[in-house]
Amino acid sequence: EDKVVQSPLSLVVHEGDTVTLNCSYEVTNFRSLLWYKQEKKAPTFLFMLTSSGIEKKSGRLSSILDKKELFSILNITATQTGDSAIYLCAVSSNTGKLIFGQGTTLQVKP
Amino acid sequence: DAGVTQSPTHLIKTRGQQVTLRCSPISGHKSVSWYQQVLGQGPQFIFQYYEKEERGRGNFPDRFSARQFPNYSSELNVNALLLGDSALYLCASSAAGGSPYNEQFFGPGTRLTVL
Numbered sequence: 566e567d568k569v570v571q572s573p574l575s576l577v578v579h580e581g582d583t584v585t586l587n588c589s590y591e592v593t594n595f596r597s598l599l600w601y602k603q604e605k606k607a608p609t610f611l612f613m614l615t616s617s618g619i620e621k622k623s624g625r626l627s628s629i630l631d632k633k634e635l636f637s638i639l640n641i642t643a644t645q646t647g648d649s650a651i652y653l654c655a656v657s658s659n660t661g662k663l664i665f666g667q668g669t670t671l672q673v674k675p
Numbered sequence: 676d677a678g679v680t681q682s683p684t685h686l687i688k689t690r691g692q693q694v695t696l697r698c699s700p701i702s703g704h705k706s707v708s709w710y711q712q713v714l715g716q717g718p719q720f721i722f723q724y725y726e727k728e729e730r731g732r733g734n735f736p737d738r739f740s741a742r743q744f745p746n747y748s749s750e751l752n753v754n755a756l757l758l759g760d761s762a763l764y765l766c767a768s769s770a771a772g773g774s775p776y777n778e779q780f781f782g783p784g785t786r787l788t789v790l
Contacts (some may be wrong), residue, residue, distance in 0.1 A: 569717075571717075599778065599779075601781075606763065606765075606783045606784040606786075607678075607679075607765070607781045607782055607783045607784060608718070608765070608781045609781070610778050610779075610780060610781075613778055653717055653718070655717075655718075660723075660730070660731050661706075661708075661723065661730070661731070661769070661777070662708065662720045662723055662731045662733070663708070663710075663718070663720060663767075663779060664720070665710075665717030665718045665719070666717050667715075667716050667717045668716070668717050
């Protein structure tokens with residue numbers, strides 16, 4: 566059965582800290598891995614990764630994929646209170662459907 | 676440009692009733708997917724539609740059904756509601772159906788509460 570597992574499930578840090586969120590997967594017919602940020606309702610798209618070893622960056626956020634070890638990490642540097650959210654990792658199979666992990670809840674304290 | 680829109684935003688129903696949720700994709704997107712997100716968990720795939728045809732179905736009972744209209748909007752129907760159907764129902768649109776390389780963009784969701 567296809568599976569996506571995120572760790573940790575929750576995390577509390579202080580502003581300015583750097584955090585690393587993990588996502589491992591066992592999905593047949595893997596095609597891409599996506600990261601989303603969910604604050605209240607709609608998950609908002611962060612990154613899509615398809616190739617191993619190529620880092621994607623957007624401001625203080627970056628992500629990388631390891632297709633040999635079947636995992637991805639999402640890094641957030643110099644965290645701010647506005648980064649507090651649930652971070653979702655999802656894997657897309659060859660059909661295009663997304664298989665989500667359970668999410669990591671990040672709380673950034675002032 | 677308008678993003679994905681969903682209606683209603685909130686809904687309260689009682690067990691055994693039926694509900695219809697609506698979704699309009701981003702202009703130009705032809706694929707709509709539906710997900711159920713129970714509190715504390717990640718979204719679970721329900722259906723994917725592309726060009727009015729069902730392209731995928733998750734592990735949900737036949738009480739769940741959906742359709743896509745010529746303008747690419749979509750409806751999700753749930754019959755004989757159970758308490759366990761209480762969740763946030765998310766709609767996502769993408770440019771093409773069945774392609775794993777198109778980002779899916781989510782709407783704000785419909786919060787369904789079954790009493």
